[in-house]
Amino acid sequence: MTMAYQTQFVERLERTPTSTAVSYRFKRPPGFDFTAGQYMVVDLGEERIHPLSLSDCPEESRFIEFTKRMTGSPFCQRLEELTTADTITVKGPSGKFCVEESDAPLVLMAGGIGITPLRSILKSQEKKRTTAGSIILLYGNKNQEDIAFREELENLQLADYRLVHVLDDPAGVENAYQGFIRGEIVAEEVANPTKALYMISGPTGMVEAIKKNLLKINIDEERIRTDVFLGYD
């Protein structure tokens, strides 16, 4: 059964240089347990309700956090009005976009704000330090201004981890690929592509396009997990 929790707003943090992605933190409600990669349904009242991934890791006991791409919608407007006197309702956690126990190489692929569940997974792996295999993050964005959590993701303390930027406009980002995340990049960056596990997260069109690309380079469908962010197409 999905549980509902009341939780008090704590703070907001801007995650890109141009404030296009903002994290909102709330006190962690007693009994709210989740696995990295899951989402919750956030209810701000007045029918402003969205599913949003938990963007911090379960090991963070002080707060829960989600990160919203700012679109100027009524939901975003309400978020920007929150003060520490406000409480909201969250329902969950839900979802199965979680890391399986395996020593296969893990290939994480995010388009834009799709980074949120993957950031939770990466931070959790960093805290646990139990990863058996390598991790590579292929992170697609428009340009350097649009890369959420950039510094943190570039400096994660994980034994065998690499971040590869893929940008429409790669100016200012060293060693970035130009364009979209595609099969040739996977073939070039992943040592044994058919042996890896893939987790793709982002807007519907992007997730479908990457999945098609993976199938084209003979990745078994069973090795691919997806998290589709409805509401951005």
Ligand SMILES: Cc1cc2nc3c(=O)[nH]c(=O)nc-3n(C[C@H](O)[C@H](O)[C@H](O)COP(=O)(O)OP(=O)(O)OC[C@H]3O[C@@H](n4cnc5c(N)ncnc54)[C@H](O)[C@@H]3O)c2cc1C
């Ligand atoms: C599992 C999951 C996890 C998500 N995690 C994140 C996250 O971490 N960060 C983030 O920014 N977004 C996330 N989203 C998307 C989020 O729920 C919103 O749909 C999106 O942020 C757009 O909301 P908005 O307030 O900006 O725009 P809105 O004006 O509310 O929506 C834009 C358009 O999309 C339609 N729409 C909105 N929500 C949905 C929906 N759920 N299904 C179908 N159509 C819809 C609206 O009718 C409107 O036409 C997630 C979605 C899912 C399903």
